Amino acid sequence: MTIRVKYCGLSRPEDVAAAVAAGAGYVGFVFFPKSPRCIDVETARALALEVPVGIAKVALTVDADDALLDEITGAVPLDMLQLHGSESPERVSEVRARYGLPVMKAVGISGPEDLPALETYGKVADQLLVDAKPPQGADLPGGNGLPFDWRLIAGRRWPVPWMLAGGLTAENAAEALRRTGARQLDVSSGVESARGVKDAALIRAFGAAARA
Numbered sequence: 001m002t003i004r005v006k007y008c009g010l011s012r013p014e015d016v017a018a019a020v021a022a023g024a025g026y027v028g029f030v031f032f033p034k035s036p037r038c039i040d041v042e043t044a045r046a047l048a049l050e051v052p053v054g055i056a057k058v059a060l061t062v063d064a065d066d067a068l069l070d071e072i073t074g075a076v077p078l079d080m081l082q083l084h085g086s087e088s089p090e091r092v093s094e095v096r097a098r099y100g101l102p103v104m105k106a107v108g109i110s111g112p113e114d115l116p117a118l119e120t121y122g123k124v125a126d127q128l129l130v131d132a133k134p135p136q137g138a139d140l141p142g143g144n145g146l147p148f149d150w151r152l153i154a155g156r157r158w159p160v161p162w163m164l165a166g167g168l169t170a171e172n173a174a175e176a177l178r179r180t181g182a183r184q185l186d187v188s189s190g191v192e193s194a195r196g197v198k199d200a201a202l203i204r205a206f207g208a209a210a211r212a
């Protein structure tokens, strides 16, 4: 069984090279100013041009307006948009139609009350990112390196492909896959040596763990 991995928050050419070498299925670029992983469109364009065909290039935004999405999609060759804020189902549909790109909607999970949103967004998004809900008062709506209780989604399926995210590392990836049945993983903090700084050895180790 092939597990596809998305390495999110890449900001340097060496990060892209490490993700490609590790067998990435997706690479993610963050466009959220408060994030230590945030990059500008010129940097993202240069990085995207280094990504081989077959690896999906994903732009991550948080409640972005059309002006920002126009700027990003106009400059960066992309394969997918990841909406990681409080975008409504209507906004997801609008973004899909306006940009003609597949949209992945992130949904934060901390308890059973969060699960219905996965059904709702599963009707309008092309993919779901099932992520840990950020702690109250967190600066970032994702990329916090915290897992959620995987038992909440064990055995659940949605009508579109989905990725598991939140606090994944090379050490817990196998257990996460076994407990949730996920076929795709998204990782950011778990492949960093310092907040916002990707580490090639950790990326390599994560890729190996996902393949094992």
Ligand SMILES: O=C(O)c1ccccc1NCC(=O)[C@H](O)[C@H](O)COP(=O)(O)O
Pocket: 008, 009, 028, 030, 032, 035, 036, 037, 038, 060, 062, 084, 131, 140, 141, 142, 143, 144, 145, 146, 147, 165, 166, 167, 168, 186, 187, 188, 189, 190
């Ligand atoms: O990574 C960020 O800085 C970020 C900022 C704002 C919204 C979302 C963000 N990351 C989302 C991701 O796709 C992460 O890969 C996902 O939440 C998992 O993060 P982590 O728990 O750090 O592996």
